[in-house]
Amino acid sequence: MGEVVLACEGLKKRYGGLWVLKGIDFEIEKGQTKVIIGPSGSGKSTFLRLMGLLEPPTEGKIYFEGKDVYGSGLDLNMIRAKIGFVFQEPSLFRHLTALGNVKLGPKVVLKMKDDEAERKALEALKTVRLEEWSHHYPAQLSGGQQQRVGIARALAMDPDIILFDEPTASLDIELTWEVIDVMKDLARRGVTMLVVTHELGFAKEVADEILFMDDGRIIESGPPEELLKNPKTPRAREFLRRLIGGV
Amino acid sequence: MEGFLTTVEMTFLGLAGGFALGILSALGDVYGTKLMKVVIAGYVEFFRGSPLIVQLLFFYFSIPALTGLNWDAFTAGAVTLMLNSGAYQKGYFKGAIEAVFKDQLMAAKSLGMTFRQTLRYVVLPQALRIVIPPWTNEYISLGLSTSALIVLGIRELTNISKSIAAQTFRPLEVYLFASAIYFIWITVSMKIFDWIYEKVKIPGLEVNI
Numbered sequence: 295m296g297e298v299v300l301a302c303e304g305l306k307k308r309y310g311g312l313w314v315l316k317g318i319d320f321e322i323e324k325g326q327t328k329v330i331i332g333p334s335g336s337g338k339s340t341f342l343r344l345m346g347l348l349e350p351p352t353e354g355k356i357y358f359e360g361k362d363v364y365g366s367g368l369d370l371n372m373i374r375a376k377i378g379f380v381f382q383e384p385s386l387f388r389h390l391t392a393l394g395n396v397k398l399g400p401k402v403v404l405k406m407k408d409d410e411a412e413r414k415a416l417e418a419l420k421t422v423r424l425e426e427w428s429h430h431y432p433a434q435l436s437g438g439q440q441q442r443v444g445i446a447r448a449l450a451m452d453p454d455i456i457l458f459d460e461p462t463a464s465l466d467i468e469l470t471w472e473v474i475d476v477m478k479d480l481a482r483r484g485v486t487m488l489v490v491t492h493e494l495g496f497a498k499e500v501a502d503e504i505l506f507m508d509d510g511r512i513i514e515s516g517p518p519e520e521l522l523k524n525p526k527t528p529r530a531r532e533f534l535r536r537l538i539g540g541v
Numbered sequence: 542m543e544g545f546l547t548t549v550e551m552t553f554l555g556l557a558g559g560f561a562l563g564i565l566s567a568l569g570d571v572y573g574t575k576l577m578k579v580v581i582a583g584y585v586e587f588f589r590g591s592p593l594i595v596q597l598l599f600f601y602f603s604i605p606a607l608t609g610l611n612w613d614a615f616t617a618g619a620v621t622l623m624l625n626s627g628a629y630q631k632g633y634f635k636g637a638i639e640a641v642f643k644d645q646l647m648a649a650k651s652l653g654m655t656f657r658q659t660l661r662y663v664v665l666p667q668a669l670r671i672v673i674p675p676w677t678n679e680y681i682s683l684g685l686s687t688s689a690l691i692v693l694g695i696r697e698l699t700n701i702s703k704s705i706a707a708q709t710f711r712p713l714e715v716y717l718f719a720s721a722i723y724f725i726w727i728t729v730s731m732k733i734f735d736w737i738y739e740k741v742k743i744p745g746l747e748v749n750i
Binding site for chain 2: 346348371372373374375376377378379381383385386387388389398399402403431432433434444447448451
C-alpha cells in the first residue's frame with residue numbers, strides 16, 4: 295500500500311437549498327490514476343473543486359497527506375500549490391505567453407529565481423510537447439495546445455497530485471487525442487491523477503480504478519475492466535450503455 | 542500660452558488623482574464589502590449626476606464654510622477635477638477588471654496565489670491594457686471640461702482667451718485660436734495614447750467596443 299495523497303470523509307456540499315454532494319468518502323494513493331465518470335449534474339466537478347481546495351465543503355473533512363486541511367490552521371495556498379488543477383476551459387492567463395503562464399506559479403508562489411522558474415517551465419512545456427510554442431500567446435494556440443499549456447502550468451509546480459476536470463470536453467476529437475496522449479504519458483510516469491472524463495479509452499488503459507458518481511454520491515467503483523464490462527448498479531449500466539452507444 | 546499650461550496642468554492633476562481614486566473604488570466595488578460598495582456608489586452617483594460647474598462652485602465655496610479650512614481656487618479646482626474624474630474612471634476600471642474572466646481567478650487560486658498576487662500578476666496587467674481606449678476618452682473629456690474652471694476665476698486657456706477677446710475686441714480670431722490649441726493638443730495626445738496602446742497590445746487581448 296502506497297502513501298495516501300488526498301482523501302476525504304463524509305464530504306457534503308450545498309448550494310442554497312440544493313445538496314450537490316451528499317456524502318463522499320474517497321482516497322487516492324501516490325502514483326495512482328483514478329477516473330470519475332457519471333451523468334452531468336451528478337456532482338463530479340463540484341467534488342473535484344472541493345478536493346482542489348477551490349471551494350470549502352459544507353460538511354466533512356479533506357485530508358492532504360494525512361493532514362486535515364481545514365482543521366489545523368494550515369496555509370491553504372501552500373497546499374493548493376501542491377495540488378495541480380486542469381480546468382475544462384483552459385483558463386490561461388491571456389496576457390502571458392505559454393512560457394509566462396507556466397512560469398508564473400513557480401516564480402510567484404514557489405519563489406524560484408527567474409532562470410530557475412524558466413528552466414522548470416520549459417521542462418514542463420517539453421513534457422506536453424509544446425517547447426516550440428513557448429513564446430505564443432493563448433489566443434495564438436489551438437484549444438488542444440492551450441489545454442496542454444494548462445497541464446504544463448500544473449506540472450511546473452511539482453504537484454503531489456493533479457486533478458483534471460473534463461479536460462477534453464470542449465475540444466474537437468483530434469485535439470482530444472493530443473491531450474489524452476499527454477495525460478497517458480503522465481499516468482505512466484507515475485504522476486498521481488484524479489480525472490473526470492468520459493474518455494473511456496483513457497480510463498481503460500491507465501486507470502487503477504473507476505468511480506461512478508450519480509446524484510451527489512459515488513455509487514460504484516472498481517477496476518476498469520470490471521466496472522466497464524459488468525457494472526453492478528442499474529444506473530451505471532444505463533449510463534455506460536448510452537455512452538458507448540453514443541446516444 | 543501660460544493659460545494653456547494651466548489647462549494641461551489641471552488636466553493631468555485631475556487625471557492622476559482620478560486614476561488613483563478610480564482604480565481603488567473599482568477594486569472596492571468588485572471585491573469589497575457591502576458597505577464599501579454603497580459608499581462608492583454614492584460617490585460615483587454624486588459626481589456623475591451633477592454638472593461639473595456646480596461641483597466646482599460647491600467645493601470652492603462650501604468647504605471653507607463647512608470646515609473653516611481656507612483654500613484657493615486652484616486647489617479647490619484640482620481636487621474637484623480629481624473627484625469628478627475618479628467617478629468616471631471607476632466605471633472604466635470596473636469594466637476592465639471584470640473583463641478578466643473568473644476562470645483565470647480560479648486558475649490563479651489553484652496555483653496557490655494569494656489575492657494580492659492574483660491582482661498584481663493576473664488582473665491588473667490585463668485590466669490596465671484593456672482600459673487604455675476608454676481612458677483616452679476620459680482624458681479628452683476632462684481636458685475639455687477644464688474650461689469650466691473659468692467659474693472659479695482660474696487663469697486657464699478659456700479664461701485668458703476671454704480676457705484677450707475683451708481687450709482686443711477680436712473675439713472671432715481669439716476664440717478660433719483657442720479652439721485650435723485645444724484641437725491640436727487633444728489630437729496629438731490621442732495619437733500618443735494610440736501609440737502606447739499598440740505598443741503594449743497583446744494578441745487576443747484587444748478591446749472590442
